[in-house]
Amino acid sequence: GNSVTQMEGPVTLSEEAFLTINCTYTATGYPSLFWYVQYPGEGLQLLLKATKADDKGSNKGFEATYRKETTSFHLEKGSVQVSDSAVYFCALSDRMEYGNKLVFGAGTILRVKS
Amino acid sequence: KAGVTQTPRYLIKTRGQQVTLSCSPISGHRSVSWYQQTPGQGLQFLFEYFSETQRNKGNFPGRFSGRQFSNSRSEMNVSTLELGDSALYLCASSYGTGGQETQYFGPGTRLLVL
Numbered sequence: 001g002n003s004v005t006q007m008e009g010p011v012t013l014s015e016e017a018f019l020t021i022n023c024t025y026t027a028t029g030y031p032s033l034f035w036y037v038q039y040p041g042e043g044l045q046l047l048l049k050a051t052k053a054d055d056k057g058s059n060k061g062f063e064a065t066y067r068k069e070t071t072s073f074h075l076e077k078g079s080v081q082v083s084d085s086a087v088y089f090c091a092l093s094d095r096m097e098y099g100n101k102l103v104f105g106a107g108t109i110l111r112v113k114s
Numbered sequence: 115k116a117g118v119t120q121t122p123r124y125l126i127k128t129r130g131q132q133v134t135l136s137c138s139p140i141s142g143h144r145s146v147s148w149y150q151q152t153p154g155q156g157l158q159f160l161f162e163y164f165s166e167t168q169r170n171k172g173n174f175p176g177r178f179s180g181r182q183f184s185n186s187r188s189e190m191n192v193s194t195l196e197l198g199d200s201a202l203y204l205c206a207s208s209y210g211t212g213g214q215e216t217q218y219f220g221p222g223t224r225l226l227v228l
Binding site (some may be wrong): 031032034042043049051089093097098099100101102103104106112 | 118158164169211217219221222
């Protein structure tokens, strides 16, 4: 079945460092791809999405490009802040008999130190 | 627009009891999905409802059930609780169910089974 693989964490960075969180997927067809973020004690918030190959999703300084040739959707940010500390989930939209479900990676913990 | 709301936020139950969780989707959204989040298994799809019909179900035992009302509000029920049911239960809503649709998550209900 379809699946998502994320780099293991935790990732620990100093403030203003460059961030990359790797995400690769296995899927039939061309699913939509998402990054969600989860802050402590909260649910998931959509960070960005891309619905077709070569699309770039961006939000709050985060970016990710849908790469069909490498089946990847890596998350990047040029300068992280302490407030970016959270768990980041990569996900794909998996077609079912009716509608879709989200298939998530294991999540990557990001810790940003001041 | 108000976001997805879930009640209660926290629950403590004992083994063998049953529990009902509630989810109110974003106004106008017709699809409601439920996910279970645990440290060991990560985020897993439970089921999805659209127009009061369960259309998709994940790989969970029959003790997990749900329903959707005419106003799109949804409830999920877990009967004969087991220790392993301790988890964060997340509800997500979307307008439709196409592959490009974004699912918006609520804050979750944290269930502890003793």
